[in-house]
Amino acid sequence: MNHPIRLYMSMSLDGYVAGPDDRPGQELGRDGGRLFNWLDDRNSDGPSGQVYREALATGALISGRRTFELAGRWQGDHHDGVPIFVLTHQVDDGDVPPGHARFVTDVEDCARQARAASGDRPVMVHGAGAAQALLRAGQLDEMEIHLVPVLLGEGRRLFDHLGGDHIELDLVRRLEDRDVTHLRYQVRRPGEAV
Numbered sequence: 001m002n003h004p005i006r007l008y009m010s011m012s013l014d015g016y017v018a019g020p021d022d023r024p025g026q027e028l029g030r031d032g033g034r035l036f037n038w039l040d041d042r043n044s045d046g047p048s049g050q051v052y053r054e055a056l057a058t059g060a061l062i063s064g065r066r067t068f069e070l071a072g073r074w075q076g077d078h079h080d081g082v083p084i085f086v087l088t089h090q091v092d093d094g095d096v097p098p099g100h101a102r103f104v105t106d107v108e109d110c111a112r113q114a115r116a117a118s119g120d121r122p123v124m125v126h127g128a129g130a131a132q133a134l135l136r137a138g139q140l141d142e143m144e145i146h147l148v149p150v151l152l153g154e155g156r157r158l159f160d161h162l163g164g165d166h167i168e169l170d171l172v173r174r175l176e177d178r179d180v181t182h183l184r185y186q187v188r189r190p191g192e193a194v
Contacts, residue, residue: 003119003120003122003123004123004142005125005134007131007134008144008146009126009128010145010148010180011147012152013147013150014151015158015159016152016153017158018032018156019034019154024070027070029155030155032152034150038177038180041178047175047177048178048182051146051175054122054144055124055144058121058124059122059123060114060115062110062114062125062130063086063125064087064127064131065086065087065129067128068084073098075099077100078100082100085101085104085113085114086103087104087107087129087133088105107134111123111139128158128159129161131143132159135187136162138190142172142184142186143169143187144184145184146180147181148180149180149181167188168188169188170186170188171183171185
C-alpha cells in the first residue's frame with residue numbers, strides 16, 4: 001500500500017483528542033494542549049521528529065469540517081500546498097474554501113479524490129469525525145496514534161460514533177519518545193485473517 005489514507009492523531013490514554021469545550025479561541029479544548037507536548041521534539045532526529053517529517057511528506061489531506069473550521073481553515077494551506085479535501089455534510093451557497101481546500105460531501109468520493117491527488121504519497125487525515133466516517137466506509141487504511149500518557153477525563157473522543165461494527169487492527173510500528181508512544185496500526189479489512 002504505497003499511498004495509504006492514514007489518520008494522524010494525538011490521543012490521551014482514555015481516548016480523548018481534545019479537552020472539553022473545544023471552540024474558536026480554545027481550539028484544543030480545556031487542557032487539550034497537553035496532547036501536543038511531543039511536538040516540542042518535532043525537529044529532533046528522534047522518533048517524534050521522524051513521525052512529524054512523515055506527516056509533512058503526505059501528498060493530500062482529508063479533514064473533517066469541524067477540524068477545518070477550528071484550525072481557521074489553515075488559510076487554505078495545511079502544508080506544502082497539498083490539496084485539502086474537507087468532508088462535510090453540506091456546503092452553503094457562496095461558501096468557497098480558501099487556497100487548496102475544497103468541500104466534499106460523499107466519503108467514498110472524498111477518499112477517491114484524495115488518493116488520486118496524493119500521487120504516490122500517503123494521504124493525511126485530521127479530525128475525529130472524518131476518521132470515523134472513513135472507518136465506517138472502509139476507506140481508512142492506517143492510523144498513526146500519538147498516545148500521550150495522560151487521562152484527560154472528558155472532552156472529544158476519537159472513536160465515539162463508529163457504530164457496532166467490529167474493526168480489527170494490526171500494530172505495524174511502535175516508536176517510543178519523550179512523553180509519547182507513536183503507534184501505527186493497519187486497519188484490517190473484513191474477511192482478512194486475524
